Amino acid sequence: MPLDAYTDLADDALLAQYSQGDAAAARALIARLTPRVFGHAVRVLGDRAEAEDVTQDAMMRLWKVAPHWRMGEAKVSTWLYRVTANLCTDRLRRKRGVGLDEVDEPLDPSPSVTDQLQTRERMDALQAGLQTLPERQRQAVILRHIEGLANPEIAEILEISTEAVESLTARGKRALAQALAPAREKLGYEDDSI
Amino acid sequence: MTASDKDTVDLDMNALDALFEQATNDVGAQPSETFMARVVTDxxxxxxxxxxxxxxxxxxxxxxxxxxxxxxxxxxATCAGFWVGINPPEGLPTQFETFLGSETSISLLEDGIEDTGMFGFGWDMEEG
Known part of the structure; x- marks a missing residue:
């Protein structure tokens, strides 16, 4: 099958093809899903190496469940996001038990990054702001505002009600805006034009 | 919350939406090629x-x-064999004839003893 043909296939169809020994289907699925899973993990954890571990683990679970996957029952991406979200939660809980001295410092939006490009500076500031949010709020804000998922899908991923998602994202966004307020000038948001 | 505080938060909300948009397209949050290759290997x-x-x-x-x-x-082959079995062609010897020979006859009595048809009866008399 030509590679272009895989772009039209749904995730679960690709997963079924993978189970039947189609290596190209695996590559297509990886190209489609891995960047999304990794992006979520790196924003939640704030650490690329840890995000790689979590992504690798989540993808490995997908390969193991592939032969038993029931077509049309669940969305592969939703399932994968849920696994990733849970793995991130486990990591953050373990980190809390390690002690503050051993945890990497969150990225600081103040003077240490002023020599970087503004885009990088903004992304670092956003990451630092995200790290100040409680874990569930952080996951909800990332899924809603950065990954662009709809509230019902986020509810399925985080295994909470849609109303709870709305509440989490609203509170998270407010808290983030407050956390980043002192850095407005440095981020180039001093005037109203963005 | 004072009016000026609210203005600040509102302003940051707009900035935040712009930040989110930039973050969505941020290449810095993309996995490396090496890592992607590792996932393929797995x-x-x-x-x-x-x-x-x-x-x-x-x-x-x-x-x-x-x-x-x-x-x-x-x-x-099976059908042909079955047909030959139930309706053998003329001149084809039967299996029994082939085994024993069509001209062979056997006698169950010793030479010189005449089969009178009373042989069995004689034995009965002696035993009695």
Whole structure:
């Protein structure tokens, strides 16, 4: 099958093809899903190496469940996001038990990054702001505002009600805006034009 | 919250939306090529072998005798044999004749003893 043909296939169809020994289907699925899973993990954890571990683990679970996957029952991406979200939660809980001295410092939006490009500076500031949010709020804000998922899908991923998602994202966004307020000038948001 | 505080938060909300938009397209949150290759390696290592359908019993039997051609020949030979068995052609000796020979006769009595038809009766008399 030509590679272009895989772009039209749904995730679960690709997963079924993978189970039947189609290596190209695996590559297509990886190209489609891995960047999304990794992006979520790196924003939640704030650490690329840890995000790689979590992504690798989540993808490995997908390969193991592939032969038993029931077509049309669940969305592969939703399932994968849920696994990733849970793995991130486990990591953050373990980190809390390690002690503050051993945890990497969150990225600081103040003077240490002023020599970087503004885009990088903004992304670092956003990451630092995200790290100040409680874990569930952080996951909800990332899924809603950065990954662009709809509230019902986020509810399925985080295994909470849609109303709870709305509440989490609203509170998270407010808290983030407050956390980043002192850095407005440095981020180039001093005037109203963005 | 004072009016000025609210203005600040509102302003940051707009900035935040712009930040989110930039973050969505941020290449810094993309996985490296090396990592993507590692995920592919994992996937291929975990991939089940291609499944081939198990041939049915009938398919196994036909393949044993050489497929449909072999099976056709076998059926034709069986029918021909059956027909010859129930309706042998003229001049073809029966299996019994072939085994014993058509001109052979056997005698169950010793030479010199005449089969009078009373032989068994004589034994009965002696025993009595």
């Amino acid at each position: 996937a291929l290592a975990q991939q089940p072998m291609p499944q081939f359908a198990q041939p049915s019993l009938w398919e196994q039997i036909t393949s044993m005798v050489g497929g449909w051609q072999g099976m056709g020949g076998l059926v034709a």
